[in-house]
Amino acid sequence: MNPSSCRRIVVIGGVAAGMKTACRLRRLDATAEITVIDRSRDISYGACPLPYYIAGLYDDLSEVRRTPAGALRDEGFFANIKGFTALTGCEALRIDRDQHQVWLRRLDDGSEQALAYDQLVLATGNEPLVPPLPGNDLDGVLPLKTMEQAARIDKLVATAHSAVIVGGGLIGLEMAEALRLRGLQVTLLEMKDQVLATALDFGMASLVHRELRAKGVNLRLAEPVRRFEGQGRVEAVITDQGRYPADLVLIAIGVRPAVQLARAAGLELGPTGAIAVNEQMQTSDPAIYAAGDCAEATDRLSGKKVYVPLGSTANKQGRVVANNLAGQTEAFAGILGSLAVKVFDLNIGRTGLSAEDAQLIGLEPVSLVTASPDIAHLYPGNKPIVIKLTADRASRRLLGAQVVGSGVVDKRVDVVATALTFGATIDQLANIDLCYAPPYAGAMDALHQAANALRNKLDGLADSLSAAAVQEKLASGEELLLLDVRSPAEYDEVRLPGATLLPLGVLRHKLAELPQDRLIVPFCKVSLRGFEAQLILQQAGFTNVRYLEGGIAAWPYELER
Amino acid sequence: MNPSSCRRIVVIGGVAAGMKTACRLRRLDATAEITVIDRSRDISYGACPLPYYIAGLYDDLSEVRRTPAGALRDEGFFANIKGFTALTGCEALRIDRDQHQVWLRRLDDGSEQALAYDQLVLATGNEPLVPPLPGNDLDGVLPLKTMEQAARIDKLVATAHSAVIVGGGLIGLEMAEALRLRGLQVTLLEMKDQVLATALDFGMASLVHRELRAKGVNLRLAEPVRRFEGQGRVEAVITDQGRYPADLVLIAIGVRPAVQLARAAGLELGPTGAIAVNEQMQTSDPAIYAAGDCAEATDRLSGKKVYVPLGSTANKQGRVVANNLAGQTEAFAGILGSLAVKVFDLNIGRTGLSAEDAQLIGLEPVSLVTASPDIAHLYPGNKPIVIKLTADRASRRLLGAQVVGSGVVDKRVDVVATALTFGATIDQLANIDLCYAPPYAGAMDALHQAANALRNKLDGLADSLSAAAVQEKLASGEELLLLDVRSPAEYDEVRLPGATLLPLGVLRHKLAELPQDRLIVPFCKVSLRGFEAQLILQQAGFTNVRYLEGGIAAWPYELER
Numbered sequence A, B: 001m002n003p004s005s006c007r008r009i010v011v012i013g014g015v016a017a018g019m020k021t022a023c024r025l026r027r028l029d030a031t032a033e034i035t036v037i038d039r040s041r042d043i044s045y046g047a048c049p050l051p052y053y054i055a056g057l058y059d060d061l062s063e064v065r066r067t068p069a070g071a072l073r074d075e076g077f078f079a080n081i082k083g084f085t086a087l088t089g090c091e092a093l094r095i096d097r098d099q100h101q102v103w104l105r106r107l108d109d110g111s112e113q114a115l116a117y118d119q120l121v122l123a124t125g126n127e128p129l130v131p132p133l134p135g136n137d138l139d140g141v142l143p144l145k146t147m148e149q150a151a152r153i154d155k156l157v158a159t160a161h162s163a164v165i166v167g168g169g170l171i172g173l174e175m176a177e178a179l180r181l182r183g184l185q186v187t188l189l190e191m192k193d194q195v196l197a198t199a200l201d202f203g204m205a206s207l208v209h210r211e212l213r214a215k216g217v218n219l220r221l222a223e224p225v226r227r228f229e230g231q232g233r234v235e236a237v238i239t240d241q242g243r244y245p246a247d248l249v250l251i252a253i254g255v256r257p258a259v260q261l262a263r264a265a266g267l268e269l270g271p272t273g274a275i276a277v278n279e280q281m282q283t284s285d286p287a288i289y290a291a292g293d294c295a296e297a298t299d300r301l302s303g304k305k306v307y308v309p310l311g312s313t314a315n316k317q318g319r320v321v322a323n324n325l326a327g328q329t330e331a332f333a334g335i336l337g338s339l340a341v342k343v344f345d346l347n348i349g350r351t352g353l354s355a356e357d358a359q360l361i362g363l364e365p366v367s368l369v370t371a372s373p374d375i376a377h378l379y380p381g382n383k384p385i386v387i388k389l390t391a392d393r394a395s396r397r398l399l400g401a402q403v404v405g406s407g408v409v410d411k412r413v414d415v416v417a418t419a420l421t422f423g424a425t426i427d428q429l430a431n432i433d434l435c436y437a438p439p440y441a442g443a444m445d446a447l448h449q450a451a452n453a454l455r456n457k458l459d460g461l462a463d464s465l466s467a468a469a470v471q472e473k474l475a476s477g478e479e480l481l482l483l484d485v486r487s488p489a490e491y492d493e494v495r496l497p498g499a500t501l502l503p504l505g506v507l508r509h510k511l512a513e514l515p516q517d518r519l520i521v522p523f524c525k526v527s528l529r530g531f532e533a534q535l536i537l538q539q540a541g542f543t544n545v546r547y548l549e550g551g552i553a554a555w556p557y558e559l560e561r
């Protein structure tokens, strides 16, 4: 196709993927007739900042539709600045692939019309899931996706005392913070035994659980909702364990791809239920592309089709679609499941495969948790981060990372994401020339420390147990020696229940005091000294020693003070 | 060699590289006799935080030798915790390679002795350069490298009114900040026409110049020192342009590798003057290794030998040496010249090749400067960063990045460093699945924006001029239209001298008002709209349009307010 012919491009959906496609295409092609249609009047809005709006960070909801320079991204903006037509309040009813046209209904007057296309882009996004439970239609029970819902929630919050959040995913957690900041009593009900179940392993999620509870969220895990109660307006949420009063119930149990149009048009859906696309983001009909939350993506590591609906991916895919529409051939190489979320004072991020994911595709993952200061430990303001790295035993290829802490998390996730993109081994990761000065990192960055610690484990030099594994052994009554190798001053401040103090500096001289017949689990604040103690003990002939990964900093359970 | 035999390892130099080698080796080998010798009593100290000590961030200088848990890393620490001998106050006089021994002198009593080694590690580090100028031995003229010098400077500062810093490298800049924080009048004399000459291009350094001046540093570029004046104690620094009173003169013109021992022993030095090593960090004598600031490194991109003395590299190399000593074969793959430094409110970082470096090895580098908020523009606290990316025209391989701004710089440098390590193209960089949530990034990260902007330039879609290039044209009297496409409100706040306002939103309707015969240089705050204006004008038939890279945010020259 000649990129400068006057062909007609229709885009259905005017938020991230759709608008990115249209904007980029206009830059590449001065003459194409580009029309973006959306049933909503609120186009080109950022959904991601909506929780911050509810938290009270912006005076005006329209901020989420403004450019850095303050321009409102409305129909006029797209006409005058970006140079194409945005038809809002206009629903796409069906696609007639034979006629190459889309049937539309104007929502103001109900009128219908057909819009012809040479190429069509589906950017219909996602739809929040709502649990099919009694009372789900009560007033005050709603998900958060649109600006309208945000405005409605904001209004409810103004008079509400308590809220229940159903679902501990990204949106549920961000909203827990937002609603606490607004002074509400917040209960979070999660069906699974952990929050962020698709993003974090249980042990890492446990750190989030502690933070939520510390910030006054009534976190109820493994507790599915049974029904919503109220008279017209919601009053409480009922589970098998209890009744939680609620002036507001936020439904945040996930989303599904909006594929009705695609399915009705006979386009292929993938195994995830999202629209199947090839590398150029083309659907099973070569004249129709799909991008963003309605489309599936390929996991770069497993090669599997996955559904990870995110604004970052929607924008990248939109740009790739535009490039292909303009006659360039660009492949979207896939995603890594990278994700970041701030929850109160914790930064949380992840990328790549979990050990479980890796096992499913026949790898032999080895994981290790480390804790480190995020910047040089003697630079003021340094804060802890806990890193869980996973690598494949045989190939030593890096597989993924999960990072949680009050310190800088996103940098480590992004470095790992970049390393994963290029198939790095854990050994290569350990020696990347990352920039170093005390305000930014340690001379060996936290990620280098984490990589080396995992190499030690792979090489059989280190032997370790995660906090969860130690907790399990303790719970099962196994006799083990929890050996605290910190200083007496550190011990006075905070302790693991039942641990024995033996500072690392005297360990070499007190070996005789230690039992030969039991598992010894040395640890310190982060388990750097824990690891060293393990080596000293092993070098002295102890055969059953495994340090506690991440030490006290990564211990999500009870501590004594 | 059997890693558990009782062989003797001697390490000369007990700071970063030497201590890392010894510590790691003990972890791998319980029985080797490991001795680290240093002429100084102050071993295992962090030099990097010394400027922060002088700035007043720590009460006690010993902090720079303490572990995160507060333990002082002295001889006892290395004996009891790390498990080897540190001989301090002990100078290595010469190496007898035939006899496999090092001759030492104890500095307390002058006694000499020979220490036998099976393998020797040179970690002798660097020595600050001192300019061979009259008065360089006056009291109060000194470099900053050791703890003693830091203590001396700290004492001088207590009574000083003014200081002159000679040299605008990393240490000179950090000290400019430190001394300003302590209330001194500070003059910085730099021989070249820019600071950080080995790290940044002129245009990027100009942003640092502006910051230094804004923070009250009397920055004198292209002004070499002629002599130091004073009676016993320094009073002033003399250049061809003036006389600068000084109660303290910090010499910060760079360092050279400490290679006397190596040279005298007949070990090969490389083209940089540092000790030549192979990939396993072995010198020309296979029984002798070298690591850290006394050794050369290989640039991963150019393959050239380079000398970039940094604590990050010293630690990594030390660990590699230990692994090799323990019988593993590990290669140190080289460096990228990654660097970070904080100067007042600016974060500065770089990695990889500059355009100049790239040209020298026969590549055809294309660079572009962009400016962006560091995190989502509507998340509170977002701050600008300016990114200069360079890629090779033919292969489209990413070559390097320079990043400067008050926002988060180190993350972008580290992502680029990781991408460079694996030979990424600029196209691959643009689609890496970096994590996104508003507190951490934009949906398209600043680095994605920078990568796409450079792709546009490589593809001939964008045509642009750097600030320096525009400034040059203006200075040479070239007639060009500086076209400000921001809003009137933005224009009222701050302007480029001589620019014409024509907001992007009306540009499409006012094309007739614009000259066809002159170069038009559209710009905005960051030049996102500048780029869009360029496209609109070109799509309308204007043939001579180039946007201003980085817009006002990257403009280091005069602005009107």
Ligand SMILES: Cc1cc2nc3c(=O)[nH]c(=O)nc-3n(C[C@H](O)[C@H](O)[C@H](O)COP(=O)(O)OP(=O)(O)OC[C@H]3O[C@@H](n4cnc5c(N)ncnc54)[C@H](O)[C@@H]3O)c2cc1C
Residues within 6 Å of the ligand: A012, A013, A014, A015, A016, A017, A018, A037, A038, A039, A040, A043, A046, A047, A048, A049, A050, A051, A090, A091, A092, A093, A123, A124, A125, A126, A127, A144, A145, A146, A170, A171, A258, A261, A291, A292, A293, A294, A309, A310, A311, A312, A313, A314, A340, B436, B437, B438
């Ligand atoms: C509270 C919240 C926080 C979030 N935080 C993050 C985050 O931190 N990071 C991140 O990466 N992502 C985040 N997201 C997700 C991100 O917002 C989405 O991934 C992104 O909006 C997807 O963009 P899209 O264009 O594919 O689809 P959508 O945003 O779903 O837009 C689809 C559009 O299509 C329109 N449409 C659908 N069908 C039709 C039809 N038949 N006719 C007309 N119009 C139609 C809809 O009205 C809608 O406007 C968050 C989302 C929410 C709700």
Ligand SMILES: Cc1cc2nc3c(=O)[nH]c(=O)nc-3n(C[C@H](O)[C@H](O)[C@H](O)COP(=O)(O)OP(=O)(O)OC[C@H]3O[C@@H](n4cnc5c(N)ncnc54)[C@H](O)[C@@H]3O)c2cc1C
Residues within 6 Å of the ligand: A436, A437, A438, B012, B013, B014, B015, B016, B017, B018, B037, B038, B039, B040, B043, B046, B047, B048, B049, B050, B051, B090, B091, B092, B093, B123, B124, B125, B126, B127, B144, B145, B146, B170, B171, B258, B261, B291, B292, B293, B294, B309, B310, B311, B312, B313, B314, B340
């Ligand atoms: C103010 C300042 C700020 C810095 N900031 C940074 C930064 O932000 N990031 C970064 O990466 N790096 C930074 N550095 C550089 C970093 O400190 C060095 O790269 C690092 O210390 C090098 O370690 P090394 O072990 O190789 O050598 P050195 O630290 O130079 O140690 C060498 C040791 O060898 C001993 N020695 C030498 N010869 C003999 C002999 N013949 N006999 C006995 N002993 C001997 C010396 O006494 C010395 O203690 C900074 C340096 C300074 C001074």
Ligand SMILES: CC(C)(COP(=O)(O)OP(=O)(O)OC[C@H]1O[C@@H](n2cnc3c(N)ncnc32)[C@H](O)[C@@H]1OP(=O)(O)O)[C@@H](O)C(=O)NCCC(=O)NCCS
Residues within 6 Å of the ligand: A014, A015, A016, A019, A020, A023, A024, A027, A043, A044, A045, A046, A047, A048, A049, A073, A311, A312, A315, A319, B369, B370, B371, B372, B443, B449, B450, B452, B453, B456, B526, B527, B528, B531, B550
């Ligand atoms: C903003 C939106 C309309 C897309 O518009 P867009 O014009 O493609 O995007 P931008 O304004 O960011 O970028 C415009 C161009 O400027 C370029 N650019 C960005 N910064 C630049 C700079 N400093 N200098 C030069 N060029 C720059 C970009 O590369 C892009 O060009 P390209 O794609 O042709 O390479 C669309 O993403 C949207 O509606 N977003 C809101 C919804 C959303 O993203 N939600 C999810 C997150 S909350």
Ligand SMILES: CC(C)(COP(=O)(O)OP(=O)(O)OC[C@H]1O[C@@H](n2cnc3c(N)ncnc32)[C@H](O)[C@@H]1OP(=O)(O)O)[C@@H](O)C(=O)NCCC(=O)NCCS
Residues within 6 Å of the ligand: A369, A370, A371, A372, A443, A449, A450, A452, A453, A456, A526, A527, A528, A531, A550, B014, B015, B016, B019, B020, B023, B024, B027, B043, B044, B045, B046, B047, B048, B049, B073, B311, B312, B315, B319
């Ligand atoms: C600190 C110094 C003595 C080196 O000692 P070290 O014992 O090798 O280093 P660390 O204490 O950081 O790390 C010890 C080990 O714990 C591991 N480790 C670190 N954090 C860990 C954690 N949370 N869990 C498990 N293991 C961890 C590391 O991988 C390392 O083991 P390995 O090298 O065998 O893989 C040396 O670097 C030094 O003297 N530094 C000061 C000077 C300097 O670095 N200057 C330049 C910068 S200012």
Ligand SMILES: [Ca+2]
Residues within 6 Å of the ligand: A437, A438, B048, B049, B174, B341
């Ligand atoms: Ca520094």
Ligand SMILES: [Ca+2]
Residues within 6 Å of the ligand: A048, A049, A174, A341, B437, B438
């Ligand atoms: Ca978010």
